[in-house]
Amino acid sequence: MDYRVESSETLRNKCAACYRQFNKIEHLVEHMRTSYHSAHEPTCGICKKHCRSFESLREHLIGPLPKQECRNIFSTRGCKFRLAILDSPYALRVHQDRCQLSGVNAGLLGRFANLGIRDNTENGSTRGTQVVALACKMVGGGSDSSLDLCAKVCLIDEYENIIFQSYVKPLLPVTNYRYETTGIRPEYLRDAMPLRQVEYPQVMIRDTAKYPPLMKTSKLSNSLKYLTQAYLGYDIQTGIQDPYEDCVATMKLYMRMRSQVHKIEAYPLASDPQNRNNFASWRQNELERMSPEQMLEASRSDYYCWCLDSRDM
Numbered sequence: 001m002d003y004r005v006e007s008s009e010t011l012r013n014k015c016a017a018c019y020r021q022f023n024k025i026e027h028l029v030e031h032m033r034t035s036y037h038s039a040h041e042p043t044c045g046i047c048k049k050h051c052r053s054f055e056s057l058r059e060h061l062i063g064p065l066p067k068q069e070c071r072n073i074f075s076t077r078g079c080k081f082r083l084a085i086l087d088s089p090y091a092l093r094v095h096q097d098r099c100q101l102s103g104v105n106a107g108l109l110g111r112f113a114n115l116g117i118r119d120n121t122e123n124g125s126t127r128g129t130q131v132v133a134l135a136c137k138m139v140g141g142g143s144d145s146s147l148d149l150c151a152k153v154c155l156i157d158e159y160e161n162i163i164f165q166s167y168v169k170p171l172l173p174v175t176n177y178r179y180e181t182t183g184i185r186p187e188y189l190r191d192a193m194p195l196r197q198v199e200y201p202q203v204m205i206r207d208t209a210k211y212p213p214l215m216k217t218s219k220l221s222n223s224l225k226y227l228t229q230a231y232l233g234y235d236i237q238t239g240i241q242d243p244y245e246d247c248v249a250t251m252k253l254y255m256r257m258r259s260q261v262h263k264i265e266a267y268p269l270a271s272d273p274q275n276r277n278n279f280a281s282w283r284q285n286e287l288e289r290m291s292p293e294q295m296l297e298a299s300r301s302d303y304y305c306w307c308l309d310s311r312d313m
Contacts, residue, residue: 100233140176
């Protein structure tokens with residue numbers, strides 16, 4: 001029988017996050033500089049491997065070529081929405097009943113779809129809200145109608161109350177109202193407010209389409225429809241689509257991502273601008289003397305993790 005034991009040199013050059021192995025320590029250092037591994041990455045609850053996105057983690061657990069040991073445990077104790085591992089099959093059943101959420105009532109959604117402007121910003125019930133969800137409904141512009149133009153917006157608070165909803169007059173002429181899915185007619189936009197009046201500050205936006213843990217392994221965006229089905233467990237956008245439904249799904253996704261408990265890192269924080277150049281303050285020879293675990297401890301994410309929002313509340 002061939003007993004193969006990894007050499008100490010090979011073990012030393014193994015990334016402590018994604019477990020990639022390198023022939024030389026300088027190659028591992030370069031990998032750590034460019035990978036931005038951190039405590040904020042989606043991580044397998046079994047083998048502790050770090051993944052760039054939840055989609056990568058899903059492939060690791062139940063994809064076409066999963067890690068078999070992890071797959072076996074996940075099949076009996078793994079939550080398919082949060083991709084977390086529970087203590088027992090019974091704990092999983094209890095957890096999954098709470099974890100799978102439900103969508104907006106169809107009758108309620110139908111009534112919202114026919115609303116013109118709804119503005120509750122002066123309503124006392126919205127005072128003190130620290131999180132709002134913004135969603136838009138697009139019509140078509142351009143010669144082939146492939147250009148997405150915002151024609152309706154909705155803003156809700158964290159309790160799913162509508163703060164503001166309005167039709168919006170696009171900056172360019174509309175060539176296709178996409179009525180079958182938007183329910184929008186030309187007369188709805190005739191006296192609508194200009195788009196510039198409903199723009200939102202970019203620095204305050206948490207975009208589910210651009211958040212790295214929610215993106216595809218190819219680093220392309222997933223649709224809100226897919227994210228809602230995969231991580232919340234219900235379907236949206238099945239008929240005439242209303243931005244209120246998208247707002248609710250977006251809010252639930254954000255709250256789920258924000259509720260993750262990650263290790264509190266020492267300075268510098270993952271949100272600090274200096275992390276755009278990982279390990280910038282370290283010399284090459286200093287990094288080469290570190291163990292893989294020490295390098296992981298010093299490494300920081302290149303994106304702002306939404307769990308950090310909960311620490312500012």
